Amino acid sequence: MNLDTHFAPPLTVWPDSAERYRTPATRAPVSTAFQVHRMKFGEHLFLDERVPDETADHPRTDQLHLVRSSERTATLDIPAGWISVVLPLGGLLRARSADLNWQLRRGRMLAWNGALQIKAGNGSGWIVLCGPPESWCRAGADTTAVAEILPEEQPCARELFRLLIRLVRSTGRPLPDISEVSSQVSEISTTLQEQQRPLRNLLPRCAGRTFRGKHRTLLRLLRVQHLIRTQLDRHHDMVWLSKQVNYSVWHLTRVYRAVFDETPSDYATRLRLDRSLQLVRHSALAFCDITEAAGFESQSSFCRAFKKVYAMTPSAVRAQYRESVNAGNNR
Structure with a gap:
């Protein structure tokens, strides 16, 4: 096939x-x-x-x-x-x-x-x-x-x-x-x-004059999500994503934000941070390796984004998680 x-x-x-x-x-x-x-x-x-x-x-x-x-x-x-x-x-x-x-x-x-x-x-x-x-x-x-x-x-x-x-x-x-x-x-x-x-329930927020038009818009936006989610290791620029659904960069950003309250770039960053949080907590990988695995361009950009969302540095989160695990094992 x-x-x-x-x-x-x-x-x-x-x-x-x-x-x-x-x-x-x-x-x-x-x-x-x-x-x-x-x-x-x-x-x-x-x-x-x-x-x-x-x-x-x-x-x-x-x-x-x-x-x-x-x-x-x-x-x-x-x-x-x-x-x-x-x-x-x-x-x-x-x-x-x-x-x-x-x-x-x-x-x-x-x-x-x-x-x-x-x-x-x-x-x-x-x-x-x-x-x-x-x-x-x-x-x-x-x-x-x-x-x-x-x-x-x-x-x-x-x-x-x-x-x-x-x-x-x-x-x-x-x-x-x-x-x-x-x-x-x-x-x-x-x-x-x-x-x-x-x-x-997101259909009323989609662009389109008819139900069919709104439905078509939602399918295109879901395709963008699938592309980001299944190729998270790849850096997705907005030009490439917009071409996949036949939208301009400006139009894709506008309609995506109107439906999901975030841009495709925000969505990709959120998924990468979710992945990095799991790696920080449950693995012994060095932060430079986590940076690469989560798809960030540099360790400094990864640490800034991580602290902005979780209000703690990756090293502090790892130390806190290990302390809680050890405390639970000693009970």
């Missing part, structure tokens, strides 16, 4: 056209609307009808697919236009879409619309629920909930985690209950929709 194509907005299903994906009154049986895959060691699974395959059990692209694995080096390719929910259960899980690369650990989740490649590392257990928008509705998901899913990597709500685990258990039975599976898919889409409510 070619993932190096030009980025397209991840969400192509709009609430005003959601009728196209309306769930039929009588849902299809699990055997035709849902397919379960248990990936083995080193397996590479393509969920794409364009991949030649002579086997009779080739994945159907009109179904909702539940993919699970606890094996390392397994690789999953999801085609463009599909909605995916990726949940790591342990170890490090890598996800790639065009020029975006995530490293997902337990407690996080990725909701995405578009081509995606999942690669498991050592000790990785994971669940992926994916399929075209129509297949989600056909399997029981709420139409509006599916239409409102936004591309986002974020902490996984406990309820969503629990529902995905329940779905795995339900579909693992010899004779799964059709109504139970359908109900669980519906709950998963609704819970994800609710988890992303704070993100959707």
Whole structure:
């Protein structure tokens, strides 16, 4: 699968056209609307009808697919236009879409619309629920909930985690209950929709005359966030970021601040400082190495930014944290 194509907005299903994906009154049986895959060691699974395959059990692209694995080096390719929910259960899980690369650990989740490649590392257990928008509705998901899913990597709500685990258990039975599976898919889409409510609440702040225009603006700004978050080691200048979403530097800065109350540069600095705080507390790295790992240009600029946010120097924070750990161990 070619993932190096030009980025397209991840969400192509709009609430005003959601009728196209309306769930039929009588849902299809699990055997035709849902397919379960248990990936083995080193397996590479393509969920794409364009991949030649002579086997009779080739994945159907009109179904909702539940993919699970606890094996390392397994690789999953999801085609463009599909909605995916990726949940790591342990170890490090890598996800790639065009020029975006995530490293997902337990407690996080990725909701995405578009081509995606999942690669498991050592000790990785994971669940992926994916399929075209129509297949989600056909399997029981709420139409509006599916239409409102936004591309986002974020902490996984406990309820969503629990529902995905329940779905795995339900579909693992010899004779799964059709109504139970359908109900669980519906709950998963609704819970994800609710988890992303704070993100959707930003739509009125986005530039655009219509809902569709505001939605398009939010997707572009989310792309900027994804680029910064997944390439934090790289120094992102505003000229490069603005070109990725076809905005001028001035317009990107203005609309981004209007929605998120900070500039892209502020966001990148905040993420770098969050990373550096963890390294200061939980590692023995020299501050010059932390400066490089956090993406700052010099140790002096790192120390100034760190003290401005945390009101303490990195050395003081490290000393305070070690003192608190030692005090706890001596109790």
